[in-house]
Amino acid sequence: MANRGQKRTEVVDGLPADKRACSSLEFRPSSSNSSAQTPMSSAHEAQDADMDTSSSTSGSTRSEGDGEKESAYGSCDSDNSIHDYYRHRSMSDQSKFKKVLSSLSEEVEESGQLALLTELCELLSFCTDSSLSSLMVDSFSPVLVRLARHESNPDIMLLAIRAITYLCDVNPRSSGFLVRHDAVPVLCQRLMAIEYLDVAEQCLQAMEKISREQPLACLQSGAIMAVLSYIDFFSTSVQRVALSTVVNICKKLSSESPPLFMEAVPILCNLLQYEDRQLVESVATCLIKIGEQVYCSAEMLDDICKHGLVQHILHLIGLNSRTTLCQPTYIGLIGLLVKLAAGSIVAFRTLFELNISNTVKDMLSTYDLSHGTLYVSMVGGHHSQIHEVLKLLNELLPAITEEQDGEQKSDKEVFLLSHPDIVQKFGVDLLPILIQVVNSGVNLLICYGCLSVINKLVRFSSSGALHCLLQTANFSSFLAGVFTRKDHHVIILALQIVDTITLKLPHVYLNSFVKEGVLFSIYALLSPDKDLKQSPVFDGIKMENDATLRSVTRDVHRCPCFTFDTGQSARSPENGTCKLQKDTVQNLAKHIWNTYFETESVNPEKGVTDILQKLRTLSSALTALVNKALEEATSSQQEKEIYDLLHQIMSELNDKDSISTFEFVESGIIKALVNYLSNGRHIVGREDNNAVNNLCIMEKRFELFGRLLLSCDNTAREEFPLLILIRRLQSALSSVENFPVISSHTARRRNSYATVPYGRCTSYPCLKVQFVREKGEVSLRDCADDVVNVDPFVALEEIEGYLLPRVTNGKTKILRSESKGSKEKDSSSSHSPSDSSICQAKSIDVIKSTEMLVDFHKLQDKESNLLLSSPADTSSSSQRIMDSADVADVQTDPLEPKEHDPLQEDGGTNFDHPGCSDCEETSPKLLFYLESQQLNCKLTLYQSILNLQTETDHDNISSASLWNRIYKLTYRRPVTTRVRHPKPSHDEAQCSLSLKRALFFQYTPYFCPMFASEVDLEKLGPTYDILSLLKSLEGINRLRFHLMSRERTYAFAEGRTDDLDKLNVVVSEVPPNEFVNKKLTEKLEQQMRDPMAVSVGAMPAWCTQLMAWCPFLFGFEARCKYFHLAALGRSPVQTHSVSHGNAGGSGGRQQSRRKILVHRNKILESAAQMMELHTHQKVLFEVEYDEEVGTGLGPTLEFYTLVCHEFQRSGLGMWRDDTVPLQCTAVLETENTGFLVSPFGLFPRPWSPSLSASSSSVYSDVIEKFSLLGYIVAKALQDGRVLDLPFSKALYKLILGKELSLYDIQSFDPASGRALLEFQAVVERKEYLRSVCKEESADLDVCLRNTKIEDLCLDFTLPGYPDYVLVPETDSRMVNLYNLDEYITLIVDATTKSGIARQVEAFKSGFDQVFPIKHLKVFTEEELERLLCGEHVLWNSEDLLDHIKFDHGYTISSPPIVNLLEIMQEFDLKQQRAFLQFVTGAPRLPTGGLASLNPKLTIVRKHCSKGIDADLPSVMTCANYLKLPPYSSKEVMKEKLLYAVTEGQGSFHLS
DSSP states (O other), rough: OOOTTOOHHHHOOOOOOOGOOOOOOOOOSSSOOOOTSSSOOOOOOHTTTTHHHHOOOOHHHHHHHHHHHHHHOOOSSHHHHHHHHHHHHHHHHHHHHHHHHHHHHHHHOOHHHHHHHHHHHHHHHHOGGGGSSSHHHEEEHHHHHHTTTSSSOOOHHHHHHHHHHHHHHTTTTTTHHHHHHTTTHHHHHHHHHSHHHHHHHHHHHHHHHHHOOOOHHHHTTHHHHHHHGGGGGSOOHHHHHHHHHHHHHHTOOOOOOHHHHHHHHHHHHHHTTOSHHHHHHHHHHHHHHHHHHHHTOHHHHHHHTTTTHHHHHHHHSSOOOOSOOOOOHHHHHHHHHEEEEEEOOHHHHHHTTTTTHHHHHHHHHHHHHHHGTTOOSSSSEEEEEHHHHHHHHHHHOOOOGGGTTTOOHHHHHHHHOOOHHHHHHHHHHHHHHHHHOOOHTHHHHHHHHHHHHHHHHHSSOHHHHHHHHHHHTHHHHHHHHTOOOHHHHHHHHHHHHHHHHHHHTTTTTTTHHHHHHHHHHHHHOOTTOOOOOTTTHHHHHHHHHHHHHHHOOOOOOGGGGTTTTTHHHHHHHHHHGOSSSTTTHHHHHHHHHHIOOGGGGGOTOOOOHHHHHHHHHHHHHHHHHHHHHSSSSOOHHHHOOOOOOOOHHHHHHHOOOOOOOHHHHSSSHHHHHHHHHHHTTTTOOOEEEEEHHHHHHHHHHHHHHHHHOOOSHHHHHHHHOHHHHHHHHEEEEEEEEHOOOOOOSSOOOOOOEOOOEEEEEEEOOOOOEEEEOTTTOOBBBOTTTTEEEOTTTSHHHHHHHHHHHHBBOOTOOOHHHHHHHHHHHHHTTTTTTGGGOOOOOOOHHHHHHHHHHHHHHHHHHHHHHHHSSSSSOOOHHHHHHHHHSSSOOOOOOOTTTTOOOOOGGGSOOOOOOOOOOOOOSSSSSSSETTTTTETTTTTTTTHHHHHHHHHHTOOOOHHHHHHHHHEEEEEEEEOOOOOOOOOOOOHHHHHHHHHHHTTTTGGGTGGGGGOOSSSOHHHHHHHHHHHHHHHHHHHHHTTTHHHHHHHHHHHHTTTTTOGGGGGOOOOOOGGGGGHHHHHHHHHHHHHHTTTTTSSGSSSHHHHHHHHOOGGGSSSSHHHHHIIIIIIIOOHHHHHHHHHHHHSSBBTBBOOOEEEEEEEEOOOOOOHHHHHHHSSOOOOOEEEEETTOOOOEEEHHHHHHHHHHHHBBBSSOOTTTTTOOOTTTTSGGGGGGOOOOTTTTOOOBBBOOOOOOOOOOHHHHHHHHHHHHHHHHHHHHEEEETTOOOOOOOHHHHHHTOOOOGGHOOOOOOHHHHHHHHHHHHHHHHHHHHHHHTTTTTOOOOOOBBBBBBBBGOOBSSTTTTTEEEOTTTOOOOBTTTTHHHHHHHHHHHHHHHTTHHHHHHHHHHHHHHTTTTGGGGSSHHHHHHHHOOOOOSSOOOOHHHHHEESSSSSOOOOOHHHHHHEEEEEEOHHHHHHHHHHHHHHOOOOTTTGGGGGEEEEEEOOOOOOOOSSOOEEGGGGGGGEEEOOSHHHHHHHHHHHHHHSOSOOOOOOO
C-alpha cells in the first residue's frame, strides 16, 4: 500500500500493461484477474530473470521498512490536501465520463468509436471508486453491450469488452447492471464462436469479473460450457482465468439445474490430467462442488464416474503424483471419493479394481511421518485428511446385514462377500498401518474410525483369511492396549472384534488373549469392584464404568457414533443422543465371558502364566534384598546376590518373544529396578536422613547396572540388553500412560483484557476470578468484593506477585514482589498482545539471570580466595575447591546462590529431594486453593483448573463452562517451619569427602533429579516407575563412555590388566530415537495444534512437566515446536516464514523488521552496536552493507556467517587453541589475520580466576566478546538464521547447563583427556594397593608406562598455559605419585570449571538478553548443534531431484540442468559450502536440509547478450535463485560456476 503523501505509482509509471488501450494485434491478457492467476505475467518473468532481489529485495519488505521510517517522522502532505486532491480529481473524472457517454450514445463513425473507447479505457484505468456512480454504470452498460455485439470491427468489440472488464474492476456492483442488460449472453456468444483470439481472451477476463458477483446468472446463461468449450486453444495463464470463472460459478451451484453443469464434467475430468498445479486445483474445486450437488443422486454419480474421474483422483492423491496439491484441495478430493463410494456402485467397484488399499496405505503412512518434516504447517489439516481417509475406508467396508433381520444384502456387501481375495488384499495392506496409527496416540475420533474399519475387516474375512491376516501383527497386544482407552465407544468396538475372532477362530487366540491381558481386561469390565492385586492395567479399565455413565450424555457433535456417517444420520442424529445404550459394554463383555472364557483355567484371580509368575518371584526377591540393604549395612555378599539376581532378570527380559507387555508391566520388575537404583529414595513419604551415603550407594548401583546393560558389545544390535529393555519400557509406557489431551474446541480466539497480573490485552479469553481470604487468616486483607479478569496462561507465582502487595496488612512491604511486578508491567507495555505472555516470562528470566550473574561473580571471588588465601597449607587445596562446589553440603544457606549446586544439574527443574532445603527466595509467600485443593504455584491457573477437571471427567471438558464460570480462589500465608538436619557422622563425612573428590571424574550430579520431579508422583502411579527407569537408561546411554572407562580403570587398579590403551573404549550407542515415545509425541503434537495453544502455559501441566523431566521422550521436531512456543512465543510456522523474509505468516501478525547498516571491515563492531541498540526488542534484523545495494535475506545470512568467522580469528584469546600472553594490553590488527582450526570444535580458553576484567584489558575484551557471542547465537535462533560455528560437544553441554567431568575433556582435547585418564588409573592403582597393604606409609611402586610420575617433571601449572598457576605462587612443589590426585583435580577444575566459568556466564548473560537460555534444555548437544548450525551433510542425488525447482526456460530434462546436477554431485564438502554461500548467503543448509530451504532453490535460464559461454552465473540470494546460462558443455559450466562461486562473494550488487 502506498504511504501517505506519496503519488500513486500508476500515475508516475504510466499506464499498466494490462490496462493499455491497444489494437487486437497487440493484445495482452489482463494480469489484474482473479487470485487464480500467477503473481507475475510472462512479461514480468522475463524481466525478473535479469534482476537480483538481493539488491532490490522484495517490494513488500522495502516498502515496509520505508513506511516504518516515514510513519515515524510524518508525511509530506496533510490529510486535507490529499482529500482535496482526490475530490477535485473525482469531479474531473465524472465530467469526462459524461462526455464520453454522451458521444458514444450518438451515432459516430467507427474511428470515432475506437477513439472514445480508448479514452474510456484510460479513464477507467486511473479513476477512483467515487468517480463512477452506480447511475453512470447503469448508463454505460447498454452502450458497451451494444458495442460488444459489433460484428464488423474486432477492435471495437475488443475495446468494448475491455471497458466492461475495467468497469467491474472500478465498481463491483457493475456486474448487476451488466447482467440486466444481457452482457453475459453476449460474452458467451463470442466464446462459443471464436473468430478473434484476443477478443475471446478479453471475454474470459470480463466473464471472470462478472462471475464473482453474479455466478447464478452466469450459470443460467450457459457460461460454464462457453468458457470450457475451446479452453485448449488458450495459453496457460488464460486457461487459469477461464477455470477461475468456473470455480466462481460452481461455488453457487443450484441443484435445480444439473444439466447446466453436468455437461461440463467430461471436459473437467480431462483437465485433471494437465500439469499446471493452479489449473488442476481449480478443476478439482469445481468437481468437488459438483459432487456436493449430485451427492443424493446415484444415477448422476454413476454418470460422473464414467469419464474416468475416479482414476484421475487416485492419480492426483497418490504419492507418485507430479502435481502437488494444496491441503484443502487434497482433502476435498478424498471427500469427493467418499461421496462417490457412498452413492455409486460403479465408483465402489472401480476403487477396489484400482487397488485403493495401496493408495490409502501410503496416505496413512504419511501420518506417522508427519513428525519427520520440520515446521510443517499442519494446524488442523492433517487430522482432517486422516478423518476423510477413515470415512472413505468405512464406506468401502459397509455394515454387514445380520441374517436374522431378514434384510436383503446390499450390492456392496454382495460384491465383497463374492470377492474374498479383494477383502484379504485390503486387510493385508491396511491392518498393520491402522494398528500403527492407533498406537501412535491419536485422539478418540481417529481411534474410533480405525477400530471401526478393523472391526469390519475382521467380520468380512473368512476364518482362514482372518488367521493369515492377524499373523501380520501382534493383534492381541494391540487389543489389550485398546482396552485401556477410557471411552465406551472404543471399548465396544474392541469387544466386538474379540467376539468375532473367538467365534471364527475358537481356541486359536485363547492363550494369546490370556498372555497379552485381553482376558483380564474383559474380566475387569465385569468386575469393577474386585481388587485384582492393584494392577496398573486394571486400574485404568475399572474407571470405564463411571466414564460410560458420563459419556452417554455427551454432546452429539463430539460423539463418535456420528463421526463417520455419510448418510442422513450424520446430519440429523436420532433423538440427538448417543446410539449406545447404558449397559451395552457390560452386557457384551458378559456375553463374551460366558460364551468363550468361563473356565477355571483362565480365571484371572487364580490362573496366571508361568512367565508372569516367574517374573513376580524375581521382582519380589530383588525388592526384599534392597529393603534388607536399607535396614543394615550392605555387605559384599549381598551385592553379589543382587548382581546375580539382576543378571537373571535381564536374561529373562532378553528373550523378546516369551514375555508380553502385559506380563512385563504386571510382574513388578519395573518398580523393583527403580527401587534398586534409587535405593528406595523414590518412594513417596520415605524420609532420607542419610542423603550423602545414599548418593554413594546409588552411584555404585548405577555403575553396576550400566555395565551389566552395556557388557554385550560383541552381540548383534538386536540382542543389545540396553536396547531390548528400552523397547520393553516404551511398549509398557504406551500401554499404561493416561495423559489427557485437552482440546479447547474453539476454532477462533477472542481478544480480552487481563487485569491480573499485568493489565494488558490478550488474544485469548481470560478467566473470571474472585480472590477470597481463607477463614481464620488474620495477617492478610480480604479483597473478595471484586471479580477480576486473570490471564489464564501465566504462572500462579506471578499472580502471587500481583496479589501480595494488595492483601498485606500494616506497613509490611514486599519489595521483591512489587519491583518484580512493576518491571514486568513496564516490559509488557512495549510488546504486542500476541507476544505478551512470552514477554513476561522472558523479562522475569532476564532479571533473574542478572542477579544470578552478580552472585556468581561473588562466588567465583570466594573460590579464588580459597585457592590463594593459605600459602602454607597447600596439601588440602583440592579439598577446598571441592568444598566450594558445595556438593554434599545439603544444608545450604538461603542467601547462597544455587547456580553451582550439582544436585540441581540436568533438567532445568528445581527438584525437591530429601536432604536439600529450598531457598527462601523461591518459596511461595501465598498458598492458593481451588475447591479445597492446594494449587501448584509453578503451574498456570488454566493448568490447575484442567488438573481438577480431568480428575473427575477425563478429557470430556466443556469449553464454554470453563471460560464462563467464576472461580473462587482462596489464599493464605504458608505455615513456615524450620527443619533441622542432623549433623553428619564421621563415616558420612568421609563418604562426603570421597564424593566431592569423585565429582570431577564421575556423574553424581545426575542422580538427584533422576528419581524426583515436579510431576505428582502419587497420581502417576506405575507410569512414574516406567519414566524413572527410562530416565536412568537414558543416563546410562549418555554416560556410556564414563561407565566403561571407569570399569577399565578399576581393572587396571586391581591388576587385571596392565594395558593403559584399553582405557580408550568404544561403546555401542543406542540411537536417541529409541527413547522417543511415538504415542506421547503425537499427544504433544495434538496439544500444540490446538487453537488455544498460544504458549506452553495453555497446555495441560503434563506437557511442561514431562518436557522438563524427560525431554528425550518426544521427537526432535515436536521439541522444536515446543521450544518455539515456550521461548519465542510464536508457532514454528510463523517463525519459519518470517525468518525467510516472507510477508508474515499464515498464523498471525507480521513481525516488525529493522534494517541494520553494516561495515564489512568492522563486522564485530557492527554486531556489538546492534546488540547495544536493540537488546530487548523483538524485531527481525535485515542487514544492508555500506556502499552496497543488497539487502534482505541473503545479505543477512552472510552477515551472520561473517560474524561467526570473525569470532574464529586467532589472537582473540577466546578459544582453547588460541593463546594470548597476559602481558598484551591489546590485540594488534596484524595478528588477527588467520583463523583458528579446531578439529574437535571450539572450547573456551581457560583464564585464571585470579585475573579480573579491570586488571587485564585482554581478559576484559574476552568477556565482552563472549557476551556478544551469546547474544548473536540467541538472535540467530530467534530469527531462524544458520550459523557457521564449530562449537565442541563439551561447550554445547555447558550451554545446556550440564556439568563437565574428566571424561568430557577427551572430546575437545584428546591428548590431554587421555593423559588425565591414565593419571587417574595410576591414582586408582595406588589407592587399591594401599588398601591391600593397609599401611599408609608403605612405599608404593606404581608407574605410568614404566615411568615414575616424578620423572615426568610436571609442575602445578595448567599444561599449555604456563601463566595459569594451579597453586599459590609460593608453592614450588612438583607433581609426584602422592599428590597426583590433587594435580588431576586442579587441572579438571581449571579446564572445565573455574578457568572458564566467567566466560560461560558472560555467554549466558548475552544470550538471556534475547530469551532465557533455560529453554534450550529440551535439546541434546547434537540437536542443539543441528538447530543452530543446520545440517552437516548438505545433499545427495535424491535431494537434488526432489527439492530443486527448475523454471523460466529450464525443465528437469534440459541438458544444462542435467550437467548442473552432475556437477553438484561431484562437489566436495568445501565446494558445496562455497556454492551454498554463493546462492543462499549461508554455507550451511537449515535443519531438514534442502527440503527446509525456503524459498525453494530455483534454477532459471539466464539470457546472455554476448554469447552463451561469455556470461557468468548470477544469483538472487533472497529468493535462493540461480540464473544459469545454457553453457555449451559441462566443462565450461563447471569452470564458470566455480569461478563465480569463488570470486563472486563478498558483496551484493545488481547482476
